[in-house]
Amino acid sequence: MLDDVDRRILRLMQNDPAQSLPDLAKAMGMTPARVTRRVEKLRTDGVLQPSRAVINWRALGFSIEVSLRITLDKTQPRAFDEFLEAARAVPAVIEIQTFLGRVDVRLSLIARDLPDYQRLYREAILTLPHIADIEALMTVANVKSDESLPI
Template sequence: MNYKLDQIDRKILEILQNNAKITNAQLSKEVGLSPAPTLERVKKLEQTGIIQSYHAKLDPAKIGLGVSTFVHVGLKGHNKENIEIFLNAIREIDEIIECHHVTGTGDFVLRVIAKDITSYQRLMLEKVSEISVVDNLQSMVILSTFKEKKSMPLPL
């Protein structure tokens, strides 16, 4: 379902992507509507699934998570059963914070976060590589992140 966004909807989405804690009163001032219609628009954006959720962004280092990686995963066979086995297994691993089905060299790209290299190594050896359908893994440790934008551009 495509929901047609007007300029006010776009402005609401831009503001909420950058500050989800903004009050409805402040949001309404910034978009130039009274509070009631602003709230109705936000509810409509939520109901249509355009706004999926609201989050608190945490600093990994400050909560003791010092290693972040991307992992290319190749499966033993690219069929529905193997994909389901793999996805069910990784859903149970909290350190895997993203999973993307991709084209190219591997079948999936994971974003994994761990306390330290030792914890990461244990996770990969004892959990991820033990998933029965995993054929190969290629890890890339993230040394530095120079851009991590959470807001999406809104196409016209």
């Protein structure tokens, strides 16, 4: 699917995602038009996702990240759908993942401090529908957070 030129473009873009297409073309030793066509094809093929701003939530005053492992009451036919709909509406929830196995859902949420987390937990999390069991894991350190791929 990808040739060596595509892989090189992707590596350079991962190393410096803010670089302009002319700068990328210069680094590739190609014309800007050719690099632009390649990048557009990678976007069209779904290899490159749309760009988005990544905001450092810690710089905005959030200091706590908690991972909640949730098991749902699967005797309820719409448990997953109703839970996910309600969880999406909680602004402090920054990530939702679903799983196969004992744990059904993992929520990642942020809070300003421990009292803020306790308030969120009582007012927003414990009110979510169909929770059978919940386990909270507070993040102590983020050892690796890298979305770069070995291309």
